Each structure stands twice: as C-alpha cells, then as structure tokens.
Amino acid sequence: MQLLQYLASRIVAYLAVLFIGVTITFFLPRLMPSDPIEGYIAQMQNQAGQTITPEAMDALRIQLRRLYGLEGSLVEQYFNYINKVVLQFDFGPSLYSYPRPVAEFIWTALPWTLGLLGVSIVIAWVIGNFIGLLAGFFHNSRFATTLEVVGVVLYPIPYYILALVLILQFAYIWQWFPLSTTIRPGPLTWDKVSAIIYNSFLPAMTLILAGFGWNILSMKALAFATKEEPYVVFARLKGVKPRRIMTRYVFRNATLPQITALALSIGTIFNGALLTEILFSYPGLGLLMRTAIGSGDFNLMYGTIIVSIFSVATAAFVIDLIYPLIDPRIRLR
Amino acid sequence: MISLNELVATYTTVRGSVRAVDGVDLSIPEGNIVGIAGESGCGKTTLLKVIYGDLTYPLALEQGSVNYGFADGAGREVDSASIQAYWFQRISYIPQSSMSSLNPVIRIRKQFVDFLEPKANKDDTLDRVRQFIQQLDLPPEALDAYPHQLSGGMRQRMMVALATFFQPDIILADEPTTALDVVVQKGILLLLLKLQRQMGNTILFVSHDMGVHYQISHRMIIMYAAKVVEYGESPDVFSAPLHPYTRMLIESLPNIGDDHLRQGVSGRPPSLWDDLRGCRFAARCPLATELCRQEEPPLVEHRPNHFAACHYAGDVIPTLELPA
Numbered sequence: 001m002q003l004l005q006y007l008a009s010r011i012v013a014y015l016a017v018l019f020i021g022v023t024i025t026f027f028l029p030r031l032m033p034s035d036p037i038e039g040y041i042a043q044m045q046n047q048a049g050q051t052i053t054p055e056a057m058d059a060l061r062i063q064l065r066r067l068y069g070l071e072g073s074l075v076e077q078y079f080n081y082i083n084k085v086v087l088q089f090d091f092g093p094s095l096y097s098y099p100r101p102v103a104e105f106i107w108t109a110l111p112w113t114l115g116l117l118g119v120s121i122v123i124a125w126v127i128g129n130f131i132g133l134l135a136g137f138f139h140n141s142r143f144a145t146t147l148e149v150v151g152v153v154l155y156p157i158p159y160y161i162l163a164l165v166l167i168l169q170f171a172y173i174w175q176w177f178p179l180s181t182t183i184r185p186g187p188l189t190w191d192k193v194s195a196i197i198y199n200s201f202l203p204a205m206t207l208i209l210a211g212f213g214w215n216i217l218s219m220k221a222l223a224f225a226t227k228e229e230p231y232v233v234f235a236r237l238k239g240v241k242p243r244r245i246m247t248r249y250v251f252r253n254a255t256l257p258q259i260t261a262l263a264l265s266i267g268t269i270f271n272g273a274l275l276t277e278i279l280f281s282y283p284g285l286g287l288l289m290r291t292a293i294g295s296g297d298f299n300l301m302y303g304t305i306i307v308s309i310f311s312v313a314t315a316a317f318v319i320d321l322i323y324p325l326i327d328p329r330i331r332l333r
Numbered sequence: 334m335i336s337l338n339e340l341v342a343t344y345t346t347v348r349g350s351v352r353a354v355d356g357v358d359l360s361i362p363e364g365n366i367v368g369i370a371g372e373s374g375c376g377k378t379t380l381l382k383v384i385y386g387d388l389t390y391p392l393a394l395e396q397g398s399v400n401y402g403f404a405d406g407a408g409r410e411v412d413s414a415s416i417q418a419y420w421f422q423r424i425s426y427i428p429q430s431s432m433s434s435l436n437p438v439i440r441i442r443k444q445f446v447d448f449l450e451p452k453a454n455k456d457d458t459l460d461r462v463r464q465f466i467q468q469l470d471l472p473p474e475a476l477d478a479y480p481h482q483l484s485g486g487m488r489q490r491m492m493v494a495l496a497t498f499f500q501p502d503i504i505l506a507d508e509p510t511t512a513l514d515v516v517v518q519k520g521i522l523l524l525l526l527k528l529q530r531q532m533g534n535t536i537l538f539v540s541h542d543m544g545v546h547y548q549i550s551h552r553m554i555i556m557y558a559a560k561v562v563e564y565g566e567s568p569d570v571f572s573a574p575l576h577p578y579t580r581m582l583i584e585s586l587p588n589i590g591d592d593h594l595r596q597g598v599s600g601r602p603p604s605l606w607d608d609l610r611g612c613r614f615a616a617r618c619p620l621a622t623e624l625c626r627q628e629e630p631p632l633v634e635h636r637p638n639h640f641a642a643c644h645y646a647g648d649v650i651p652t653l654e655l656p657a
Contacts, residue, residue: 234434237387238448238495239420248447252438327438328479 006324014317021309025302026081030074036298037064067092068298091303096295102303105288110307113284115196117273120204121262124211129258131212132219136254137246139224148220155213159272163206163279170202177202180281203280210272218261222254229253256327263319267312285311335384335503335535336360340397342376342383345390351605352395353379355559358632359640361552363402363502366529366536368550368567370543370582372602375556377539378429381505384537385426386416403502421448425496427506431489435480441491442476445498466494469524486517490524497528504529504536510545522549543586547571555579558602558613561632565639575641577618612644620645 041061044052052060065071069081069092084090091102128151135147154162171179181199186192226232232249236242240249277286285304292300324330342354354376361367369377379392388394399413403423409415416424428434436444445462446455463473469490480488489509496504506525510518526549529536540546546553546567553570555563555578563576574580581598600617603609612630615621624644632642 230428230430230433231436234426234428235436235444235448237385237420237426237428239417240448244447248439248443249436253436256438329437329481 003324006330007321010317010320014313014320017313017316018310021313022082022086022306023078025305025309026078029298030077037061037068037070040064085302085306091306092299094297094300096291096297096300102299105300106285106303106307109283109285109288109304110311112282113273113277113286114311116200116204116207116276116282116284117269119200120207121211121266121269123204124208125215125258125262127208128212128215129219129255132216133223133246133251133254135216136220136223137227137250139220139227148216151213151216151220153213154209155217157210157213159206159210160275160279162210163203163276166202166206166209167279181283183283200282203276203282206279207269207272207276211269215258219254219258222257223250226250226254252326256323259319259323259326263316266315266319270308270312334360334362334400334402336400336402337384338398338400340380340383340399341395342379342388343393343395344379345393348606350393350395352559353392353605354383356397357561358397359554359561359564361535361537363535364533365551366526366538366549367552367554368546369537369539369554369556370541370546371556373541375602376559377556378507380556381426381507381537381539383413384503385424385505386413386420388413401503419501421496421501422499423501424503424505425499425501427492427496427504427509429507429509429511431492431509432485432512434492435488437480439479440476441478441480441483445476445495462494462498465498466491469494469528485513486520489513489517489521493521493524493528497532497534500532500534502534504534506536506538508539508541510540518545525549543582547586555582558609559605560613560642561640562614562643563641564632565636565641569636569639575635575639575646576614576643577620578614579641612642 041057041064044060045057062071069077069084071077072080084092089103091106093099094102094105097105131147131150135144135151138144167179171177178199181203183192183195183199227250232245235245235249273284274286274289276282277284278290281287285307288300289304289308291297292304337357337359340354340357341352343350343352357380369380371377382388382392383394384399386399394413399416401411401416401424403411405411405415405418411419420426435441442459442462446458449455449458459476463476466475467473471487471490471494475483475487475491483491492509496506509525510521513521522545525536528534538546538550550567553563553565553567554561555570555576557578563570563574563579565575570579571583574583578598585595585597587595598617603613603616610629611627612618612621612625615625618625622644628644630642630644630646632640633646634640635646
C-alpha cells in the first residue's frame with residue numbers, strides 16, 4: 001500500500017515535470033515581441049517588392065500560420081500543440097529540410113544519444129564509485145591516496161578542455177580514433193556494431209572521465225564518513241570480515257546519496273552530451289539541436305527540446321523508482 | 334577469572350601519546366556483574382575496549398596484558414592479542430550507541446549471522462535465534478524486519494539478544510541503556526540480569542548512573558583520571574566506601590523523602606596531559622594532605638576483597654567526616 005502511494009506520488013511528479021516543461025517550451029517563444037510570420041512576410045515583401053498581390057500575401061500568411069501552428073487564439077494554439085506534440089508526437093515538418101517531418105530526424109538521432117549517454121553514465125558511475133569506495137574505505141593506505149589523486153586531478157578540468165585534449169591526442173596525433181563520427185546507414189550487422197563502438201569510443205571516454213572525478217571524490221567522502229557510523233564500528237566488533245563490511249555495510253549505505261546525486265545530475269550530464277556531440281560531430285540529439293538553432297528551424301528546435309525534457313525526466317523518474325529497492329526506509333514516507 | 338595485569342593503554346594524538354588507562358591491575362571472578370563508574374573521560378570506555386581486544390589505531394596497549402581465563406585450541410592462554418577470534422562467541426559487546434548500531438538497509442536476520450564463518454549453518458542458527466528471541470519478549474518476525482521498523486526498546490533487546498545468543502563467557506556493555514527512557518531501561522536491565530543468571534556470564538557494565546549500579550552490580554570498579562581508585566563488592570562499596578571520591582559520588586545520589594540540597598563533587602578531573610604527581614584526586618579532595626599531593630597512593634586491599642587507592646583508606650577515613 002505504501003509502495004503504491006510512493007509510486008503514485010512519483011508518477012504525479014513525473015507528469016507534472018513533463019507538463020511544465022512542455023508548457024514553457026510553448027510559451028517562451030510566444031513571449032517574444034516579434035511575430036515570426038509577420039517578420040517573414042515583411043522580408044518577402046522587401047525582396048519581391050510589389051510583385052505579390054495582397055490576396056496572395058494573405059493566402060501565404062494563412063498557410064504559414066497553419067504550418068507553424070499559429071492559428072486561432074493562444075488557448076486554441078496551446079491545446080492544438082499539446083494534442084499534436086504530446087499525443088501524436090508530431091512536430092510538423094522540418095523547415096530547413098522541408099517536407100521531411102521533424103519526428104523522423106529525432107527518431108534517427110535519439111538512439112545515438114541514449115546509447116552514448118546510457119553507457120557512459122553507467123560506466124562512470126560504477127567505476128567512479130568503486131574507486132571512491134576503495135579510496136574511502138582504505139583511507140590511510142598510500143594506494144587509496146593515489147586513487148583519490150585521480151579524482152582530484154580529473155574533477156576540476158572543464159569538460160571541453162578534457163574533450164579537446166583527448167581529441168588532439170588520440171584522434172589527431174596518434175590517430176587511434178576517428179576525428180568525427182562517420183557511419184553509413186544500413187542494417188545492423190556485426191561490422192556496423194563494431195564501427196559504432198569504434199566511433200563512439202572517444203566521445204564516451206570523455207564523458208566517462210568527466211563524470212569520474214566527481215564520483216570518486218564524493219564516494220570517497222561518503223565511504224569515509226560511513227565507516228565511522230556506529231553500525232559499521234559494531235560490525236567490525238562483531239568480527240564481520242572487512243570485505244563484507246565494505247560491501248554490505250559501507251557501500252550499501254554510502255551509495256544512497258550517490259543514487260540521488262545521479263538522478264539530480266542527469267540534466268547536467270545531458271547538457272554535457274550536447275557539447276560532446278558537437279565536438280565529435282556525433283549524430284545525436286545534441287548535434288540535431290545545434291543544426292536546428294543554426295538554421296532557424298523552429299519545428300526541429302521544439303522537437304529536440306521536448307524530447308530532451310522527456311528523456312531527462314524519464315531517467316530521473318526511473319532512478320526514483322529504483323530507490324526504494326535499495327533503501328527500505330523510503331517506503332515509510 | 335579475568336585478570337587485568339598492569340594495563341597501560343595509550344591514544345596516539347598529534348600532541349603525542351596520552352595514557353587513557355594507566356596501570357589497572359585487578360582480577361574479576363567469573364559470573365559477576367561488575368559495574369564501572371566514573372566521570373566522562375576517566376577511561377571507562379577505553380578500559381572496555383582494551384578488555385575486548387579492540388586495539389586499533391589510535392588506541393594501543395602499551396604494557397600489561399589481559400587473561401580471559403580460557404585457553405585456545407592449542408592450549409595457550411587467550412590474551413588481548415588473540416581474543417579477536419572469539420568475538421561474539423566467547424566475548425561480546427553491547428555498544429554505547431546501540432540505537433544506531435544496526436545497519437539500516439539490511440534485514441536484522443542477516444546482521445545476526447553475517448559474522449559467522451561460511452561453514453556454520455546459517456539457517457539452522459537462525460531457527461535457534463528465532464526460538465531464543467522469544468525469551469526476550471521479541472516476536473520471531475522481528476528478525477525479518479529492518480531496524481527502523483522496530484521501536485527503540487525492541488532494537489535494544491535485539492542488541493542484547495545478539496550479545497547473549499552464543500552464550501559468551503564475558504559480556505561488555507558500554508552504557509547500554511543511556512539512550513532509553515527509564516521504563517524501557519528497567520526492562521532491559523532486568524532482562525540482562527535474567528539472562529546473566531541463566532547463563533552465568535561475567536558482565537562488565539559501564540554506566541554514569543550510580544543508581545543503576547546499585548541495582549544490578551555485584552562488584553564495583555570506580556575510575557578516576559585513568560586509574561582505578563576503588564574496587565570491591567557492591568554492598569561494601571555502597572555502604573562503606575573507602576575512597577573519598579566514591580564517597581562523594583554516592584553522597585550525590587538522591588533519596589526519596591530527603592529534600593536537602595545534594596552536594597556534588599566540585600571541580601574537574603585533571604587533564605591527562607599535565608604532569609600528574611601524587612594522588613590524582615588531591616586537588617578536589619576535601620581531606621587531601623601534603624602526602625596526597627606528593628605521593629601516589631597504590632591500590633591496596635584494605636579489607637577482604639575491597640581495594641582502594643587512598644593513603645587514608647582503611648582506619649583513618651571512616652572516622653573523618655566529610656565537610657557538609
């Protein structure tokens with residue numbers, strides 16, 4: 001019963017986040033003082049002069065409004081937008097590569113971003129926390145200090161510097177990995193999978209190294225603090241083996257804030273991924289977003305932003321759902 | 334019989350090492366409940382740690398030894414260097430902060446057996462534990478709970494169950510009832526007494542509460558500034574204390590019906606960093622003389638089984654009245 005309550009409250013929060021995100025995305029451009037349609041028509045008039053009749057101009061205005069979803073009052077537009085975007089996943093055609101629908105671009109780009117991010121977040125979290133656990137648990141051994149230095153050195157490096165250094169070293173000087181991602185479309189064969197791994201290795205590496213440092217440092221601090229908790233001291237006095245104390249007592253407890261931190265940082269990691277995709281010309285959502293902004297493709301912008309909101313909110317939601325499995329106390333709330 | 338032989342235990346700090354237990358030398362007969370009392374920082378907990386054999390940095394046993402009165406498989410006397418192998422089998426520990434001494438994210442039954450070697454049959458042990466905890470007024474299902482699902486009193490009884498299940502020879506309890514309200518406290522103490530009578534273990538019991546000591550202890554150890562100042566059978570210690578400090582501690586206890594102001598022990602214990610000469614209590618003792626300030630009194634058996642470290646214990650003190 002308590003579990004159901006927990007579930008219900010999480011789902012409500014999740015839907016609320018989505019709703020607010022989608023609504024802001026709708027209203028923000030409409031708060032701008034300029035009307036994109038009138039701007040476009042004024043531009044047409046400047047270029048074509050008097051050759052277009054007022055009737056043709058009006059017809060064009062109506063067509064454009066329909067295309068952009070700008071017909072009717074603000075409320076009508078809003079419900080129309082919710083209906084199309086949320087329920088039908090229809091963002092209209094791309095303006096830049098008219099008439100291919102935006103959804104098509106998104107469906108091609110999304111797996112790339114999800115794959116890259118999913119793998120690198122999991123690896124950075126697991127390895128970073130494992131190193132942090134060792135460093136915190138054996139805090140007075142030299143080996144632990146060395147591990148901690150890895151975190152101290154990695155953590156403050158700005159992401160773009162780290163990424164550029166890796167590109168320079170591994171792709172330009174040593175040429176172990178490609179400078180930019182090139183994968184031919186086609187069926188998913190073994191060759192293609194290995195090509196994907198080969199192309200994604202360096203971008204994933206930069207994300208892992210960037211996420212690493214923070215995980216090491218915070219887990220080190222948490223493990224060190226948890227080690228002094230009365231239940232850990234008591235476990236030692238019971239004669240529990242050190243390895244079991246590390247896993248069952250220190251890790252199980254120190255990992256809880258780390259999971260919360262992961263849920264909270266998913267958004268930041270997503271932002272980082274935009275930069276990765278631009279730096280590596282990686283064909284994901286980030287690159288698509290940049291293309292959309294660069295070419296003024298409003299529909300594509302809407303699409304990519306809404307899918308980003310959806311992905312980040314869903315990831316945080318899933319972590320929230322996992323949490324009660326790890327912390328039994330959560331069910332009481 | 335547990336013998337503590339000239340124990341000196343030190344803590345290593347940045348200022349150097351400090352003696353938290355300084356020359357404790359006494360023996361405790363089997364099957365006794367021994368109360369240890371004294372002010373904060375007098376070395377009670379450190380003494381328990383030394384006896385338990387929990388000698389981890391910064392605590393170290395500088396000199397002396399503990400004999401537990403039993404031998405290992407090879408017939409050698411077990412001492413504080415080898416007692417660790419018998420933790421929770423022959424010697425167990427009820428910690429100071431027992432309320433938070435259970436891992437919050439693991440079911441209690443796992444914490445009951447996770448120190449057993451893999452060869453031990455855990456399911457079988459758990460069945461016996463389920464039987465056992467019913468004696469302690471705990472429902473068998475309490476084993477399957479997480480710590481937060483139990484009340485403070487139940488958690489404390491669980492700690493007592495954990496410490497007594499394997500019927501250890503020695504149980505060390507470091508203020509096991511401090512965090513509990515008096516009703517629950519009484520229940521826990523009676524439980525501990527009942528189990529001790531059944532099993533006949535030796536219990537070393539640290540508490541600030543002289544009232545609790547009076548209720549349950551067979552023998553009393555009074556500590557002051559890292560030293561034992563008085564040791565004897567509880568009735569003797571409470572009815573005829575030999576050391577002025579013990580006397581003042583007992584004087585400070587309230588009696589029902591007696592409503593005049595209690596006299597506390599004024600002042601503070603000396604810092605263990607100071608150059609300690611003479612009797613450590615001299616600065617606060619209303620009876621101190623030049624001899625007390627110059628020469629340290631040894632722990633002497635003034636009456637049968639009643640030891641005190643005071644130059645004037647024995648014949649002189651009982652005739653002197655403490656100034657009101």
